[in-house]
Structures are given as structure tokens and as C-alpha cells.
Amino acid sequence: MSWVTKTLSSSLGKKLIMAVTGLSLIAFLLVHCGINACIFFNDGGETFNHAAEFMGTNWLIRTTEIGLFAGLILHILDGLKLWYDNNAKRPVKYAIVAGNNSTWYSRSMGLLGTLLLIFLVIHLRHFWVVSRFTDVITSGQKTLFQEMAEVFANPVPVVIYVLGCISLAYHLLHGFQSAFQTMGWNHPKYTPFIKSVGAGFAILIPLVFAAMPIAMYLQIIK
């Protein structure tokens, strides 16, 4: 085994992969949220459609997208491996676990991640598959904004999206600062800042995301 694979397959290395891929997914979320927030101009989706078209056609963005999917898949596989391995480290479980020595969401990253994965499949099916693998958008039949308005006219997807955002918020609330700890960035000067930025990010981004289906369902944005 080379030193690279040895390092990355150690327990610390597996966590490093989680941290680095997680932080790149966080960067993606920021861009995704910014683009989608264009619907709040409430101009019938004009600004949003422009932005979405740019993201869908620019070669640099499309290339980065491949990296993004690779990172996402690595985050999922590595996460599942860690979840499975860690579970086996306590073959006989405790009869009583007090559970008040840590937050429930920090102990439930695997579960929250699985919920997010289920949400992601639904979400990709709704928009990504439609805009990339059908000609609904490219043929000018519908704009992406109209597709959104159509999906979110139905209360079922709205509820699913809000639940997805809640899972995301808790996943980020632990994941953001945990990534820095894993990379060894625990420092009296920076850690308080990282923790507050992480908490702010974990609340704000899912809140803006959740506001989109709700606003469209209530026809505040149309």
C-alpha cells in the first residue's frame, strides 16, 4: 500500500475525505442557493432562468459539475462505510444510553445523510433530469421556472422539500464545524468564528431553500 492509500484508508483518512468532500458540497450549496434565490426578484423567473441557463451551458461550470458529483458519491460511499464500520465497533450494545452527553444530530449524521440522499433522488428527478435529459427546457416548451412552479403547485413535494431542508440544516449544523475539527483546525483564534459561521450557514441556507417551494405554493412568487 502506498503512503497515500494507507493514510486515506486509516480512520483519520476516511474522516478527512468526509471533511474535504463535505466542504466542497457546502461551497456548491452556496452557489446553488444564490442562483435559485433569483426567483425572489419575483419577475416571472426572468433573472432565474438567465442564471440557470448560464449554469447549464457554461463549460467551466459543467466541468466542475463532474467534480461535484464525484465528491458527492465519495461523500456518500465513505459515509456509509464509516457508518457500517463504526457500528461494528460495539458488538454488544448498552442496555441504557443516557444520550445527554452530545447532540442528537451529531450522533445521527448517517441517518440525516440517508434522508438527504432520498431527498436528493427526488430532487434530481424533478429538475436535473428534466433539464438535462429531456428537451422540455431546451426546446423552449417550458422554462425551468415554470417547471418549478408546476412541481410546487402540489403540496406533497412542498412538504418533502421542507423536510429535506430540515435534514440539511441539522446535517450542516454538525458537519460544518466537524469538518474543520477533522482537518485539525481547532484553534482558540478561529474556532469560535468557524462555529458561528457554521451555525449561521446551517440555519440560513436551508431557510432560503425552504422558502422557495413555500413561496411558490402560496403563489407569492409567480
Add this chain to the structure above:
Amino acid sequence: MEGNMNLTLKVWRQKNAKSEGRFETFDVKGISEDMSFLEMFDVLNERLISETKEPIAFDHDCREGICGMCSMYINGHPHGPKQTTTCQLHMRSFKSGDTITVEPWRAAAFPVIKDLAVNRSSFDRIIASGGFVSVNTGNARDANSLPIPKENADLAFMAAACIGCGACVAACKNASAMLFTSAKVSQLSLLPQGQAERQMRAEKMVAQMDAEGFGACTNTGACEAECPKGISIENIARMNREYLSASVSSNKEY
């Protein structure tokens, strides 16, 4: 020492590493609230012996909170409800009439020997893999001949307060030994005496920790919350730094 506390104890009984265990319930009467948790067990064991029954096996040594032997998982917490060792836990932390459940540390790397006693030699092997400094023989050096920043001395000392009891492993949902291992790595890497083996230490101790079958770290912080010596998870971040930088920069593979 007579008292007026009456308790119901649910204790894990297991004949040996191979046999199946189960909980056994005992009523203990006349316990003083000034007794330590272990003294309460002594009272129960005296009774069991006089009834010619098998006393409950549990680990203990110093009974003053410095050796780390007294491993008991009490009502869902390693060392019980207070952030202290089981030997320093007093019965006044409980109320008469309480039911107390006592389990051994649970981890693949800490197999049960008997009842509440577990085998923690995996910790010894982690230490042996790199938790030391090499010192040449000869005359003793002058005290204070090595300048050490006060902050580093303090941090090293705080890490050195780890008594290796294993409460961090017991508390962690992954049975991870990161807090223990990182305290040992930190203690030595912060001091000038620990520089010679610094890279080798981080790499070897992490490798040994993984080989022993401890889990990975989810950064839940449960270990820090339960540690009787208040070891900080900042040490875990330091070990992550030490390990990752040693992996990318060491000249040799350890």
C-alpha cells in the same frame, strides 16, 4: 459505616469472555450516602461472599481517582452521573429507592473478562507503539535548561492528566479511542523532549488504534463531556494535524 439508603442494583454478570452475560438484580440496604460507589459494591460483595455466592468482579486500584481502573457504566454514563471516576462517585449522587443499572465498558476492543471487568490492554499496545520519548542515560540535565513556553507546558500537562480509564471509548457511539490516543500524542508532541519521535509517534499510534478495532471519530464530543479528567477534544484536532502532516512529510513510512 451504616446508612439509610436502599437501592436496587441491576448488574451485568458474565462468567468469562466466552459465556453469555445477563443482568442480575440485587437489593442493597443500609447504604450510607458518604460511601463511594465502589464501597457500596464492597458491601454487596461481602454479603454475597457470606451467602457463599460469587462476588461481582470489578476493576479498581487506587480509589482516589488517579489510576483509571474503576470502569463502570452507570445508568448510561461511564463513571455515572458526575464527571468523575467511579471510585470518586459518592452515593449522595443517588436517592434512596433508585434503581441503578451497571454495565461494563462496551467495545470490541475492550472484551469483557468477567462481570464488570474488561480487558483494556489495547490501550497499553497503543502506548507501546509510540507513546514514549527516548532518553539517553548519563548525568541528569540541569532543570530548566530546556526553554518551554508556559502555554505549551500547561497544554501538555492538561493532556497528561489522562488516566487511561477508557471512559471516552465507553461514551463514544463508535467506541473510538481518539480522545485517549490524542491526549497521549499531544502530551509529548507539545514538549521539546517529544520532538525526536514526533512523526513516528503520530503515525504509529493512529495505526495501532485502528488495528485494535476502535472506531473513527464523529466529533460528537461525548468523550469530552464524560471524561473524568476533562481532557479536551482540542487534542483530537491536534492529533489530526500531527497525523496528517506526518503522513505527507515524513521521510520514512511507519
